[in-house]
Amino acid sequence: MSFPNGSQRTAASPAEQGGADGQHGSAGQPAESAPEAATSGSALVKVYGSGEAGVRALDNVDIGFAGGRFSAIMGPSGSGKSTLMHCLAGLDTPTSGRVMLGTTDLTGLSDKQLTLTRRDRIGFLFQSFNLLPTLTAEQNILLPLELSGRKPDRQWLNELTGALGIDQRLRHRPSELSGGQQQRVAVARALITRPEVVFADEPTGALDSKSGANLLEFLRGSVRQFGQTVVMVTHDPVAASHADSVVLLADGNIAGRIDEPTQEAVLDSLRRLGG
Template identity: 65%
Template sequence: MYAPLAHEHHPYQHVDHPADAAAAAVDLVKVYGKGETQVRALDGVSVTFARARFTAIMGPSGSGKSTLMHCLAGLDRPTAGQALLAGTDLAGRSERELTRIRREQIGFVFQAFNLLPQLTAERNITLPLDLAGRRPDPELLRYLVTALGLAERLGHRPAELSGGQQQRVAIARALVSRPEVVFADEPTGNLDSRSGAQVLSVLREAVRELGQTVVMVTHDPGAAAHADRVVLLADGRVAGAIDRPDVASVTDALRRLAAGR
């Protein structure tokens, strides 16, 4: 077993102050467009994401799920408020600083995998470290490829891998640099149910065994049930949260949101 990160917390510990969280939004506002076409995607969102926890963000279509994640990951700039990563406000950072922060402190897992087709699985995994001029921790790399069942696939290119294997390569790539937070945007959206369950189990184990922080956007109650906590959004605002979620509690909460209750 690989040693967990030094900042591992109890899996159900809440964070009282945004500066102590792995990521946080404070009165976050994001407005797209102007005048009659203006859309208020985030309308004063305040929420914290504790270290070493797996949190799912859920809500109806257009509720602001992906916008919140993109602002927290430095992929989009908020109109107002703070987007904090390990206590650092990303809102006032230059593009150059944001690029460095994303490369050094954030891991990404997307629905589309985003692997480079000309590179082997191993090169795809280590690519962010290569670009940063860093060498991977050989013990962590060995742990990840073994835990993810990729040891026999490292020399294969993406076209030679199944969808589930490609997503596991993307997860290894996101984890190998030991980032502050791994952001996962619908990571099981392009996978069959079996491959999706494997990917979610891997993310769950990354939290439990490595002390990693994972924030996942999903519309699937089954996927959200793997998380420690679910944050609910509606109309660009926080609409509630569920600790120790299961499929029934998440489904019921989403039904209530859809009904406006």
């Protein structure tokens, strides 16, 4: 696979900033708590519906994702990978089991506490970008900070948007941006709060292969350079091969784990799951 110039630049830019960013909490924290998982779930059960019609989307899952790593969750449709991510990210509450974000137990939190946790400690990336059409790119990026009433760190904003190559597009509304640009705005929004974990749900699903590759390289770069923790759900073996490790899910259970995956290894495992 050949990386286009743009991707080289985006990957390189955080590298230049890496040293200066060392003192920041978001970079240091995962390193300190390395033995502890950045996000984890134990004995997670999620049942949709009830009785006979009930579907067990997660069936007693124990899982942990280490800090400062780029992890992928893979599995066929209906394997429970999205449910697992939603539970870990505090978007959904498991039927039973425990979810930890760092040292915080998310299971016992109220809706409001969960909301505040998401706002301040978690970043999100979605397949369909999910930018607000009424806000400009910059307003979209700063939205999480605005919601919490925090002052934006202009320098961090400039670094991020410069690295992502969207610094010239900040005044535009989403409808005036290409799909790749929109997703890069979404990445900047996910990173602006220096979250403990970024959860990405099929982030390349709506992108062409070139833009997709660029995005994955940037995510990988952010893990390498800032020690960012990224957990990505995908069904695309190419996307998964960019991750440090892949967790395979089938029928609500963990079906395997691949470290330093290659496309072939992932495809192999998937084929085995299918068979």
